[in-house]
Each structure stands twice: as structure tokens, then as C-alpha cells.
Amino acid sequence: MPPLLELVDVHKAFGRTEVLRGISFSVEPGEVVAVLGPSGSGKSTLLLCVNHLERIDRGRILFDGRLVGYREQGGRLKAEGDAAVARMRREIGMVFQRFNLFPHLTALGNVMEAPVHVLKQSKAEARARATAMLSRVGLGDKLDAYPSQLSGGQQQRVAIARSLAMGPRLMLFDEVTSALDPELVGEVLEVMRGLAEMGMTMLVVTHEMAFAREAASRVIFMDEGAVVEDAPPAAFFASPRSDRARQFLSRYGR
Amino acid sequence: MLGGVEGLFLGVIDWGVVRDNLFSELVLRGVWMTVRLSVLAMLFGIALGTVFALMRLSRLAPVRWASLLYIWLFRGTPLLVQIVFWFFALPQLWPEWAPWDGKLSTFQAAIVALSINEGAYMTEIMRAGIQSVDPGQALAARSLGMTYPLAMRRIILPQAMRVVIPPTGNEFIAMLKSSSLVNAISVAELFFVAKQQYSSSLKYLEWLLIISAWYLVLTTIASLFQAWLEARYRGPAGAASESVFSRARRPAWMGGR
Numbered sequence: 001m002p003p004l005l006e007l008v009d010v011h012k013a014f015g016r017t018e019v020l021r022g023i024s025f026s027v028e029p030g031e032v033v034a035v036l037g038p039s040g041s042g043k044s045t046l047l048l049c050v051n052h053l054e055r056i057d058r059g060r061i062l063f064d065g066r067l068v069g070y071r072e073q074g075g076r077l078k079a080e081g082d083a084a085v086a087r088m089r090r091e092i093g094m095v096f097q098r099f100n101l102f103p104h105l106t107a108l109g110n111v112m113e114a115p116v117h118v119l120k121q122s123k124a125e126a127r128a129r130a131t132a133m134l135s136r137v138g139l140g141d142k143l144d145a146y147p148s149q150l151s152g153g154q155q156q157r158v159a160i161a162r163s164l165a166m167g168p169r170l171m172l173f174d175e176v177t178s179a180l181d182p183e184l185v186g187e188v189l190e191v192m193r194g195l196a197e198m199g200m201t202m203l204v205v206t207h208e209m210a211f212a213r214e215a216a217s218r219v220i221f222m223d224e225g226a227v228v229e230d231a232p233p234a235a236f237f238a239s240p241r242s243d244r245a246r247q248f249l250s251r252y253g254r
Numbered sequence: 255m256l257g258g259v260e261g262l263f264l265g266v267i268d269w270g271v272v273r274d275n276l277f278s279e280l281v282l283r284g285v286w287m288t289v290r291l292s293v294l295a296m297l298f299g300i301a302l303g304t305v306f307a308l309m310r311l312s313r314l315a316p317v318r319w320a321s322l323l324y325i326w327l328f329r330g331t332p333l334l335v336q337i338v339f340w341f342f343a344l345p346q347l348w349p350e351w352a353p354w355d356g357k358l359s360t361f362q363a364a365i366v367a368l369s370i371n372e373g374a375y376m377t378e379i380m381r382a383g384i385q386s387v388d389p390g391q392a393l394a395a396r397s398l399g400m401t402y403p404l405a406m407r408r409i410i411l412p413q414a415m416r417v418v419i420p421p422t423g424n425e426f427i428a429m430l431k432s433s434s435l436v437n438a439i440s441v442a443e444l445f446f447v448a449k450q451q452y453s454s455s456l457k458y459l460e461w462l463l464i465i466s467a468w469y470l471v472l473t474t475i476a477s478l479f480q481a482w483l484e485a486r487y488r489g490p491a492g493a494a495s496e497s498v499f500s501r502a503r504r505p506a507w508m509g510g511r
């Protein structure tokens with residue numbers, strides 16, 4: 001089977017700051033890839049590029065064999081239009097550190113919004129699916145709550161349900177437990193573990209070493225915009241090859 | 255029994271004129287015209303303001319410049335000049351479009367002038383509103399496969415309303431009064447009615463009293479409406495918090511049921 005996601009020599013700079021300097025790796029269907037790395041190493045930028053929420057300067061990203069954000073025309077790359085990029089994003093879910101729930105909508109409203117207005121599902125169908133999805137993340141009793149009435153852990157679970165409601169084939173997680181009180185981290189990780197067990201392909205930026213060790217099938221360690229290590233978790237945690245990974249692990253614990 | 259000042263006051267004013275005209279058909283027509291002009295121009299102004307605010311925030315520099323040029327031109331010149339321009343000067347510039355040939359009525363010219371002028375002010379108000387929304391909201395919306403227009407309409411603009419509503423209320427109150435400037439092209443709004451009447455009868459004081467009373471009625475209603483809207487969309491003690499949206503009863507355009 002071809003990789004679900006493939007990055008080839010991806011470069012990205014903000015002005016003069018080079019944030020991604022030639023990133024290459026691929027993700028097979030069903031893989032759970034943990035992306036680790038110190039602050040500022042370019043992990044968030046990487047995820048945004050995969051979704052074309054940031055445009056890359058050089059290299060290419062392929063999702064399911066198709067170029068992300070561009071199409072090939074006569075041997076040259078041409079930028080895709082808004083609608084085509086939006087269509088591709090339906091298949092890639094993204095969950096953010098700061099939840100980014102829609103504050104003017106209830107939990108149910110948040111989850112129904114895109115299925116109704118993007119996928120054109122009927123309200124009744126979307127409501128049924130959203131209810132099921134929220135029950136799945138343990139929030140069947142919070143359908144009518146507004147985000148401000150929910151705890152951080154509950155909000156993040158709504159955000160995961162909101163992404164899953166689009167039926168994505170790839171899920172991107174950007175430090176989704178970093179903004180949570182310690183006692184709320186577990187409930188979110190549990191939902192993610194469940195997803196991984198069900199075979200969802202996931203790219204997970206995290207500082208939760210236990211999650212990376214137990215739930216990931218691979219660990220990618222980034223530093224200064226480059227992939228420094230790409231190894232199975234057992235190998236990475238037992239014997240990191242680079243000094244930078246060793247330093248990182250000694251700080252965040254093994 | 256009456257004191258000197260009051261006596262003088264009552265003596266000078268011909269209360270009969272006031273009494274006979276306060277609710278006369280002529281005046282009520284003027285009131286209705288003022289309301290119609292203000293509401294229509296405000297609605298068009300909000301629409302123009304939204305479009306130019308989005309242009310102002312565009313990634314493309316020429317599009318941003320077009321918006322800046324619009325604001326610069328229509329906020330920087332007197333409304334009266336613009337009113338006279340649309341009715342009298344435009345046909346001179348573009349002879350086929352002669353309003354007095356029935357192609358553009360004085361009412362239409364008034365609406366065009368007031369709307370375009372209002373749009374320039376609304377552009378800045380809408381821009382501030384859109385920029386007040388957390389960029390994470392746009393990221394989340396786009397990541398769910400929403401196109402730019404859909405994300406704007408469903409996610410960004412509803413949240414911008416909280417910041418947009420108070421200054422828009424002020425704009426509307428200002429509009430009720432500045433719409434009187436279209437008397438320059440003989441649109442029969444409240445002030446024009448008074449002007450015609452006092453010019454022939456010389457009852458200046460009486461007519462200014464009549465229309466001022468009406469303007470106060472209109473602006474009072476508008477202020478009450480504004481206060482009601484603000485109380486509804488701003489949390490207690492003016493806290494711009496998410497709890498604003500937690501109210502169970504919200505109108506449909508805010509995503510309520």
C-alpha cells in the first residue's frame with residue numbers, strides 16, 4: 001500500500017527564519033507517529049503545512065498520492081484554489097493545543113457545523129452522528145453545553161469529536177494536552193489511545209512521553225527544523241542515537 | 255402667574271402651528287422618509303463595509319489599496335459634497351446617466367450617497383470586529399474543510415458581532431441626523447419638510463421644534479434598541495467573555511435555535 005502521507009524535502013521560512021529545513025518522511029495507513037522535539041523546533045508549523053494552513057516554500061507533500069495545495073501542470077506546480085484545498089482538508093482532521101472550539105455554538109453545534117455546511121448532511125443525520133460521536137468521547141450528557149461551560153478536558157474531547165465527525169483518514173494532533181490541568185490529561189489521552197486502537201492514522205505532536213512510548217508505532221524527533229531521528233519508540237527511548245535527543249529525553253523524562 | 259422668561263417663551267412661539275403640524279400628514283411623511291433613508295443606507299453601508307473590510311484584510315496588496323482608497327475618499331470628503339456629486343455632478347461626468355431623465359431619482363441618489371459614505375465608516379468597524387476574533391477560530395474552521403466564504407459567514411462574522419454592534423448603533427444614530435443633508439437634493443425627509451414650511455411662513459422656531467421633537471423620538475428609540483442589543487451580547491459589567499454566547503436565547507443569525 002502506498003503511504004497515506006509523504007513529505008519530500010519540505011522547506012518553510014517565516015521571513016528570514018527558516019523553520020523547516022528539508023523534512024522528509026512518510027506515514028503508512030494505520031500508523032501512529034509521535035513527533036517530539038524542543039520548543040520552536042517547527043512541530044506546529046509542520047502540522048499546519050500538512051493541512052496547507054501554511055504554504056510550503058520548497059519540496060512537496062502528498063496525501064494519499066495527491067499533492068497538497070498544488071497541482072502539476074506541464075511539469076510545473078500551480079497553486080490549488082480555495083475550494084480544492086478545502087475539499088482535501090475534509091479528509092485530514094486537526095486538533096489544537098488551545099481547542100479552538102466555536103464559542104457561539106454548543107458542543108453538539110460544534111460537531112454538527114461542518115457535516116451540515118461542508119458535507120451537506122441533513123440536520124437530522126448530522127445530529128444523530130454528532131450525538132453518537134460525543135457519546136463515544138464520553139460527552140453524551142453535555143450535548144447542549146457551550147464551550148465556556150466545559151472543562152478543558154471536555155472541550156478538547158469535543159474538539160476531537162468535531163474533527164472525527166468529518167470522517168477523516170488522517171488526524172493531526174498538536175500538543176492537545178499541553179493546555180490542560182494535569183488531572184484532565186488522562187481523559188484526552190484515553191480517547192486518543194482508543195482512536196489509535198481502531199486503526200486511525202495519526203500524526204501526534206506531544207510532550208507526553210508515556211503516550212509516545214505506549215501508543216505510537218514510530219517516533220520522529222525534530223530539532224531546528226529537521227528530522228533528527230525516526231525510529232520505533234522502544235529503540236528511540238532505550239537508545240537515542242543523537243546527543244540532542246538524549247538531552248531532550250533527560251529533560252522530559254523517559 | 256407665569257414668570258417673565260416663560261411668558262416670553264410662550265408668547266413668541268405660535269403653539270398653534272406646532273399643534274397643527276406635529277402629527278400632520280406632511281410631517282409624518284417626512285418622518286417616514288427619514289426612517290426609510292436611514293435604515294436602507296445603514297443596511298447597504300453594513301454590506302459595503304463588510305466587503306471592503308474583507309478587502310482591507312486581503313493577502314493581495316492591490317486589493318488592500320483599493321479598500322484604503324475607498325475609505326480615504328469617502329471618509330475624507332464632506333457628506334454634503336458627496337450628495338451633490340451623486341445627483342448633480344455625476345450626470346455631468348457621465349451624461350447618459352441623467353437623474354432628471356428619470357434614470358436615478360433624488361431618492362436613489364440619496365441612498366447611493368448615504369450608503370457609500372456609511373460604508374467607509376463601517377469598513378473600519380467591521381475590520382476591527384473581524385480582527386477581534388481569535389485567529390485559532392479561522393484555523394479550526396479551515397481545518398474542517400470550510401471554504402473562506404463559509405468560514406467567514408458561519409464562524410468569524412457571528413463572533414465579530416460582539417465588537418461590531420456598539421459602534422454600529424452609534425453610526426445609526428448619527429445616520430438618522432445626517433440623513434437630513436439630502437435636503438440639498440430636495441428629498442422630502444424631515445428637515446426638508448421644515449425648510450419648505452419655514453421659508454414661506456417664517457415660523458422658524460415652530461418648525462425646528464416640531465422636527466427636533468421627532469429626531470429626539472427616533473434617536474431615543476434607536477438608543478434603546480442599541481442598549482438592548484448590547485446588554486444581550488455583552489456579558490455583565492461589559493466583560494467581553496465567551497459567556498456572551500452561552501445565553502440560551504440568541505437570534506438565529508448568531509447560530510441560535
Ligand SMILES: Nc1ncnc2c1ncn2[C@@H]1O[C@H](COP(=O)(O)OP(=O)(O)OP(=O)(O)O)[C@@H](O)[C@H]1O
Pocket residue numbers: 014017019037038039040041042043044045046
Ligand atoms: N506565523 C509565524 N510567523 C513568524 N514566525 C513563526 C510563525 N509561526 C511560527 N514561527 C516561528 O517558527 C519557529 C517554529 O515554530 P513552531 O510553532 O512550529 O514550533 P514548535 O516546535 O511547535 O514549538 P512549541 O513546542 O513551542 O509549540 C519558532 O521560532 C516560531 O517563532
Ligand SMILES: [Mg+2]
Pocket residue numbers: 043044045174175
Ligand atoms: Mg507548537
